[in-house]
Amino acid sequence: METLERTQTRIGLTEVDRAKVGTLIRASHRHVMDLETVLPWADGIDFSRNPKLETGSWIYGTEYWDALTPEQRNELLWKEVARDVSMFIWLEQSLPPLYMNYANQEPFGMLPEVYEYLMIFSREEITHTLMFRRYLDLAKLPLFDPPRGAYAQFTRQLPEMHPVLGILSTLMLEWVAELNAIYLTQGRDNEPLTRKMFHEHHIEEVRHIAFGKRVVEYFFENGPAEVIDRIRGSFAPLYQNLKNEVTYNRDIARHTSFKFPIAEDDDAAVERIRQSENNRRMNGERFAEVDTWFAKLGIL
Template identity: 25%
Template sequence: MAQLTTAAHVHGRTHTSADEDVSKRLLESAATLSYDPSVEIDWEAPLPDHHYGLNPEWSTLYGTRLWDEMTERQRVTLTRHEVGSIMMTGIWFEMILQQMVLRDQYLKNPANAEFQFALTEIADECRHSIMFARACEKMGVPQYKPNRAWAEAGRGFKALARAELAYGGILVAEEVLDVMQRDWMRGENVLEIVRGTSRIHVVEESRHMKFARQEIRERLREAGTARRRINGFGVAAAAFVIVSSMVNKGVYAAAGLDTERALAEVKTNQHRKSMMRTSSRHLMAFLAEAGLLTRPAAGIYRQLDML
């Protein structure tokens, strides 16, 4: 209750001293634990031929008959293109994220820790995008773009999403990738360039996820049921676009596979479904706590094997 006595009504929401304290702690963390990928990663080191792009268990085809039939060279190539596609999707969404956060902070008090951490996050995301771009170039992975429909959906989302819808979309992208990268950074048979970029991303994105959760809680503090239902569905729709775009179908041709067969096996791959549910567990728990895991939203997450 004491926290609410120092609350300020800002842009139609209640911003408390407790909210500001969270941002201050995140700023302190950023000051003591941040990385410069240009010097932290050895970009000139050769890539061992036998190292994967990601842990084989995270490949979309792992656990299928097609995976069993593939040569080791094909498996290595596929995983490098898969991680490259995921990184490209990350770059795409980080560009969307930056625009949403900048718009959200427009004309806010620059003396506030919330404002300063928001700009710190944008600076982090710029470095991350360059880091992922360099990693893809090093691995020889081409640009994998989202399909036209999803690209236009992203354009609309970054222009229209506000408050908990914007930060919910941000959180979905960050949470799912975070679980994957925690495995990749420990994978002894994974390329060091992927392990290194994953370590940096995990550390710095942990702050971004805390900030997004806090922003969602703050924006929903006085929200009614109808608003939670509408934006819960919107966050789930954003998740559908993000997750559906993570691995481009072009990765299968790059590994010398029959694309149609590969896509059919991915669709029925029970191992992959289990991994997706595992990577989404904490996200689903938070969305339920926030009142954003509505029945229609849950239906979308089940289509994505996130529930």
């Protein structure tokens, strides 16, 4: 995508969407997340309660789940949440330098609404990263390794490419991760601080997703057809791989206090888990919104 990368740096929006981004900007300025007060940190975390739906465990509905004790199941749910929080941390700490790079590429030619929202987006992601790190420290949960491939993409590859590719990549990861978190953690019986953390995060992420959709849709309607075809071809497998990693992540075997029943290199077992009846049902429910949108763009 050499031509796209070097000569078409402007992020376009329709007049209607510029007004919509202005609405997002005003909402962001009215409600700024404060790290000290956003969560009742002093209340601590109730580890006797599950942080997410039990049926949302990656291995629920398989013989591996059936073989665990109640204590092991509870621990597994907490470690799965730690992995999801870790993914948010690695993604969100990489976004401010990426988006500031885009703003600096075209400091005078960029639409003012886009420039301001890139700044707001970056500020909010910094606060999210600090909140998630504080949560892991308070819960004494591990920070998992960065997502394979994705972290290098955000820190080394996307800064050299067209901003729309960075915004589309961000949208894909954030939207999938956000739908997953909200689907799993907002039950009445889920651990209260964990539930509130993901809810507060969701309020700002909804605005990020709305911004990304406006930018990407404009580009797909107005960009060079040959470039868009290449984007479709490259993002389809990335999207499927992302959903696979959210459905089951092999790194979990390194972090449980008990011997995990699936080896990291057991590809057949991993595939059976990802294709379990429970996981297929959940994926159809929690990712229906983003599946529909990607299909509309011709990416699926």
